[in-house]
Amino acid sequence: MSEIISGKGNCYDKLDRIFGALIFFQNTEHQRNSKLIEAFECYVAMSKQPLEDIEIYQAQYNKLIALFSELTLLGEQDGSVRTDHMTADTIITMMNIFVNIIQ
Numbered sequence: 001m002s003e004i005i006s007g008k009g010n011c012y013d014k015l016d017r018i019f020g021a022l023i024f025f026q027n028t029e030h031q032r033n034s035k036l037i038e039a040f041e042c043y044v045a046m047s048k049q050p051l052e053d054i055e056i057y058q059a060q061y062n063k064l065i066a067l068f069s070e071l072t073l074l075g076e077q078d079g080s081v082r083t084d085h086m087t088a089d090t091i092i093t094m095m096n097i098f099v100n101i102i103q
Contacts, residue, residue, distance in 0.1 A: 001067050011075025015091070022095075068092050 004017045044051060072088040075081035 001064065005067050005071050005074070010078045010080035011071055012080050014071055014074075015094075018095070064095075065092060068095065 001018055001021070004014050004021065007014070007017075009017070040057075044054065044057070068091050069088045072081065072091055076083045076087065081087050
């Protein structure tokens with residue numbers, strides 16, 4: 001995703017490529033990984049005790065949030081996204097919904 005975000009195109013072009021990459025990883029050969037991630041996220045959500053090494057997962061998640069925030073800023077700078085709304089939150093929500101739909 002960082003290659004897409006740092007590549008050419010406006011915010012919409014990059015979002016299109018990101019969605020394409022997410023669809024690619026839902027192909028048969030990658031579905032097991034997606035299902036593992038989904039199961040892990042459910043396990044984390046239901047766990048009543050702190051999980052060992054959860055910081056590693058959280059650090060990767062925070063990197064994704066930072067990338068989407070960067071994408072939003074680029075979109076605001078190139079004029080392809082609105083600046084009068086919480087665009088970063090909207091893009092992050094879109095990604096979460098999209099990933100849940102294709103799983």
